[in-house]
Amino acid sequence: MIIDCHGHYTTAPKALADYRKRQTAQLDVPGAPPLAPDVRISDDEIRESLETNQLKMQASRGVDLTIFSPTAGSMAHHVGNETTSRHWTQACNDLIHRAVALYPRQFVGVCQLPQSPGVGPANCIPELVRCVEELGFIGCNLNPDPSDGYWTQPPMTNRSWYPLYEKMVELDVPGMVHVSCSCNPNFHHTGAHYLNGDTTAFMQFLQSDLFQDFPTLKFIIPHGGGAVPYHWGRYRGLAQQLKRPPMEELLNNVFFDTCVYHRPGVELLLEVVQADNVLFASEIIGAVRGIDPRTGYHYDDTKRYIDAVEWLEPGHREKVFSGNARRVYGRLNAHLEKHAAAAAAR
């Protein structure tokens, strides 16, 4: 089985973005009430948007299941206020739920959270609970910079995050650390802000005792961990110099995806990070959508890069392609079993 742990619904029907436009337009109207979710999309529109895009690509690449969440770049937590963020988040998560309900063997949901600058992440708990308990989601995306490019909020290891982490542990759902857009002209979103967010979060974890406080809390750092595996020696050395525990201890709690868009990068990731901590992902129809003229294949066809690593042991390959995802996402097996059984019964 092949599980892609990192996919976003970047092809959502236009009515979702239209709601967002209307919602944010209201913010400019003095005294106007917030616009609650009001997104009209038919099942057929959802089918069309997925079958011509993600599902087609998954099938052609041999990917069985994608762990699917709202578009990260559109979370835009800096926009408006807490209510704005809550409404928009509910709309996005509801649409993921509908996509998963239509294709439960091809997708499983991960939710966006209603983060908002100046508001402690505890405000995200009700939406997390709703998504996990009512909608069957198996994880969440956490934005380490809800200011979207200015990093004005406390680090992810700050105690203001603890109530949310307590709930994540209780629900047995991991978080993917994923920034959103960048309002800062210094940072291109997918070319700088994304990778910086990954690198930054890892170093925050390295500096703190967060995982002593939450021994079973799990984070996936996407985009191959930003700069981290490439600088593995730097981080091992910094941990030692800062008198932190050996860096490898973080691997009880921190995992990396394989969204690295060339073979040498993927090979380095698999060489320096133990096989238990690498989760297959490609983020299709995401940051980099083109075809590499050197290979004739999509840059983001990361399965090919992994397949090309000849020295990877079969048992390790299985872990990367599915075993680790089934372990890190504690609710994934139940989802798979439920829908396999339902399909068998049909």
Place this chain on the structure above:
Amino acid sequence: MIIDCHGHYTTAPKALADYRKRQTAQLDVPGAPPLAPDVRISDDEIRESLETNQLKMQASRGVDLTIFSPTAGSMAHHVGNETTSRHWTQACNDLIHRAVALYPRQFVGVCQLPQSPGVGPANCIPELVRCVEELGFIGCNLNPDPSDGYWTQPPMTNRSWYPLYEKMVELDVPGMVHVSCSCNPNFHHTGAHYLNGDTTAFMQFLQSDLFQDFPTLKFIIPHGGGAVPYHWGRYRGLAQQLKRPPMEELLNNVFFDTCVYHRPGVELLLEVVQADNVLFASEIIGAVRGIDPRTGYHYDDTKRYIDAVEWLEPGHREKVFSGNARRVYGRLNAHLEKHAAAAAAR
């Protein structure tokens, strides 16, 4: 010959930091005038600080020459105002000049610049000219984030930088892109801010026409280019998607050092970046000072990692260890020849 293009005077005698303390203390005294450089250090103190540290380590590792600049983390451009930055910069650069004057065959100078948030980089021109023309320096360090962690200033491709770039081109000196400290609790300085700065600058260059405007301007991105070589495919794909010229065109102007502190990272760098664009560097007595218990050698002993790359062609090895530095730093050969001749005449 082996040239390390990235060393900072991190062991400067204490009187330098003492001046900085007095200088910044003045900032808190209402109406107090700025404290101009007032650093009393003897030649013997400089000798002692270098011979027991950098020079000893250079000799033990077989490094002939280090391109030497003030401590990057101490530039702290956010402190005080333009005058504060100018005075501190002059003090730091003068000390580099004295170190180089004592050991001109082991060191050559690169200057700090008096950047200051809210002040266009054109203010750096007089100090650059002084350092190059009067003190014999061969390059400068440019801080892409003089706010030191909040990225409030324009990107490096903004036109406000152009007067400085014109002068760099005229003087034939390259710039190393190097952030300073981080005031932002989200960013550990050497574990996140440094690498983020490298990644960010590269993407700024990729997005802009800067090198059409300055075809001979050269930048060295340190720390192995941050996340960039690890994500080489991502950047190639982004360049294509953004309808920019092929990413490789940046290699006429952008170079990477080898401050990557483990063998797999250095090997990836040498695999994906052409040999003409990689400059040997280790940043000794810098970010990571410990000994790797796995190897018994310092993490930052990057020469060992390069030596271990068996497939590197001899001609390419020579480029990495010295040829590229002699080409990128247009004034380096003159420095080497002058001091070799002086030594021969003695």
